[in-house]
Amino acid sequence: MTEEADLVRRMKKGERAAFDKLYEQYYDKLYRTACMITGNRADGEDVTQEAFIKMYLHCTELKKDEQFRYWLYKILNRTAWQLAKKHAKEQPAEQMTELADTSVTDSPAVQILKNERDQAIIDAIHKLEYRQRTTVILYYYNGLGTKEIARVMECMEGTVKSRLFTARKNLKSLLNKEMLQEDRYGWL
Numbered sequence: 001m002t003e004e005a006d007l008v009r010r011m012k013k014g015e016r017a018a019f020d021k022l023y024e025q026y027y028d029k030l031y032r033t034a035c036m037i038t039g040n041r042a043d044g045e046d047v048t049q050e051a052f053i054k055m056y057l058h059c060t061e062l063k064k065d066e067q068f069r070y071w072l073y074k075i076l077n078r079t080a081w082q083l084a085k086k087h088a089k090e091q092p093a094e095q096m097t098e099l100a101d102t103s104v105t106d107s108p109a110v111q112i113l114k115n116e117r118d119q120a121i122i123d124a125i126h127k128l129e130y131r132q133r134t135t136v137i138l139y140y141y142n143g144l145g146t147k148e149i150a151r152v153m154e155c156m157e158g159t160v161k162s163r164l165f166t167a168r169k170n171l172k173s174l175l176n177k178e179m180l181q182e183d184r185y186g187w188l
Contacts, residue, residue, distance in 0.1 A: 132167035
């Protein structure tokens with residue numbers, strides 16, 4: 001049994017320390033994912049907290065403790081989806097590049113260019129349809145494989161691959177459009 005599966009088993013028995021350890025282990029990853037899916041920090045915080053509450057209240061429903069990671073991301077995805085449906089319109093991204101891993105060894109000029117590039121990518125991701133956006137975030141920012149994403153999003157692996165393909169195509173188009181628009185104004 002893995003350490004994580006042991007923590008899950010202990011949490012199911014009501015051990016608060018096991019819950020705290022899992023919370024500590026997953027909070028940053030889930031928060032970053034929730035912020036990127038919802039487009040802002042406040043909703044990201046709400047979704048993350050709600051996901052942990054649901055995790056705690058329904059942990060006994062998890063049949064295989066080794067599947068905890070996928071189950072938790074599934075809860076997060078559903079919670080974010082419910083919030084997105086509640087907020088009928090998209091909300092602008094609020095500097096989500098701060099949540100991405102960045103290198104501090106670069107010169108200030110290189111860091112500024114990287115931040116601008118990262119922000120353009122985040123802005124383009126937020127223009128994607130919800131399912132494409134979620135798939136891209138889980139794949140590229142959380143390192144989940146297509147099989148894992150299929151479990152989280154409760155769909156076929158082929159559907160995940162199709163969403164990734166379409167999302168990449170759409171991102172390329174959005175980013176090219178952005179670059180052409182900047183060039184038109186003489187920014188390039």
